[in-house]
Amino acid sequence: xxxxxxxxxxxxxxxxxxxxxxxxxxxxxxxxxxxxxxxxxxxxxxxxxxxxxxxxxxxxxxxxxxxxxxxxxxxxxxxxxxxxxxxxxxxxxxxxxxxxxxxxxxxxxxxxxxxxxxxxxxxxxxxxxxxxxxxxxxxxxxxxxxxxxxxxxxxxxxxxxxxxxxxxxxxxxxxxxxxxxxxxxxxxxxxxxxxxxxxxxxxxxxxxxxxxxxxxxxxxxxxxxxxxxxxxxxxxxxxxxxxxxxxxxxxxxxxxxxxxxxxxx
Numbered sequence: 001x002x003x004x005x006x007x008x009x010x011x012x013x014x015x016x017x018x019x020x021x022x023x024x025x026x027x028x029x030x031x032x033x034x035x036x037x038x039x040x041x042x043x044x045x046x047x048x049x050x051x052x053x054x055x056x057x058x059x060x061x062x063x064x065x066x067x068x069x070x071x072x073x074x075x076x077x078x079x080x081x082x083x084x085x086x087x088x089x090x091x092x093x094x095x096x097x098x099x100x101x102x103x104x105x106x107x108x109x110x111x112x113x114x115x116x117x118x119x120x121x122x123x124x125x126x127x128x129x130x131x132x133x134x135x136x137x138x139x140x141x142x143x144x145x146x147x148x149x150x151x152x153x154x155x156x157x158x159x160x161x162x163x164x165x166x167x168x169x170x171x172x173x174x175x176x177x178x179x180x181x182x183x184x185x186x187x188x189x190x191x192x193x194x195x196x197x198x199x200x201x202x203x204x205x206x207x208x209x210x211x212x213x214x215x216x217x218x219x220x221x222x223x224x225x226x227x228x229x230x231x232x233x234x235x236x237x238x239x240x241x242x243x244x245x246x247x248x249x250x251x252x253x254x255x256x257x258x259x260x261x262x263x264x265x
Contacts, residue, residue, distance in 0.1 A: 010207055013153045019200060021140040025070060026062040027092035035060070035089030036103050043082035053080055070139040083107060087124075088131050091199050100197040101185045104128075115178040118169075125165045125172075125196075132202035133157040133164070160206045167209075168193055 022028070027035060038059055042052040053071060057064040064071070074080045074088070090103045108124040109116055116124070137154040144150050171193050172179065179187070188194050195201035 009149060010153055010156075013147075013150055014200070014203060014207075017144060017147070017150055018137060018140050018153075018203070021143060022092065022136050022199065025067055025092065025139075026060060027089055028094065030060065030089075030093050032090040032093030032095040032100050032103055035093045036086050036107070039082060039086045039089055046082040048080040048082050048085065050080075067139075069142045070135070073135045073138065084127055084131075087127055088135070091128060091131055091197070095197075097189050097194050097197050098185055101188045102181060104196075105181045105184050109181075115180055116184060117178050118173060121172055121179065122165070122169060125168050126161075128196055129161050129164050129168075129202060132199040133161050133206055136199055137203075156210055157203060157206055160210060163209065164202070164206055168196065 038056060039048070042048060042056050042059075044052070048056070054064060056062075057067075071080060071085075074084050086107055087104065090100055090107070093100075095103075104124060105116060108120045110120060134154075134157065137150075137157055141147075141150055141154050171191050172184070172187050176183075188196060192205065195205045
């Protein structure tokens with residue numbers, strides 16, 4: 001994972017660099033529901049062309065040029081993915097947990113079955129976590145290329161994505177095979193999964209996991225070092241014992257002839 005930084009260092013990067021960069025995108029100025037409606041209005045079969053993206057930016061008064069590197073992360077071939085961009089708006093926009101979760105549910109209930117299957121939940125988690133832990137940090141890094149701590153922070157978050165997805169999948173589904181909208185909202189409202197409605201919340205939760213991994217790693221390394229020292233000491237002790245024993249035997253060999261001589265005499 002590279003070199004480690006203190007809690008203060010990563011917290012400062014998040015608060016004074018990443019969060020500021022995120023707010024400058026402009027999505028936080030609107031309700032998630034409104035962002036979702038605008039994005040879908042200008043999409044065709046869940047695809048957004050460049051002219052359509054331009055109209056979205058005009059309506060939301062976003063700086064399309066400054067956000068080019070950001071929007072490019074939502075591109076699939078020669079169009080933008082409306083589902084991902086909409087989820088991005090839900091994540092960054094204003095709204096309580098219940099309203100955001102309801103929007104997530106409708107966005108990822110692909111077959112309109114009224115439930116989220118395991119595959120749909122996995123897709124939702126993968127995309128939402130990626131937006132918080134990769135898309136936004138990468139965009140921030142793009143605008144702050146000379147900051148090594150930011151680069152380390154971005155790399156750390158990206159490396160935690162798969163673990164976060166597995167963790168939240170277990171929390172949301174538990175032993176269920178699918179989720180109704182009510183059940184999904186309940187799970188998000190009553191568990192740590194509520195951080196899925198906040199990009200900052202996801203990153204802070206990810207960082208706490210990282211700190212726990214770091215702490216566990218240090219304990220393991222410390223224990224290994226203690227074990228190695230103990231083993232080295234044991235080896236040294238045995239070596240000294242063997243050396244002492246050999247020396248004593250050698251001394252015994254020198255005196256033995258004299259003893260025999262005395263007896264013969």
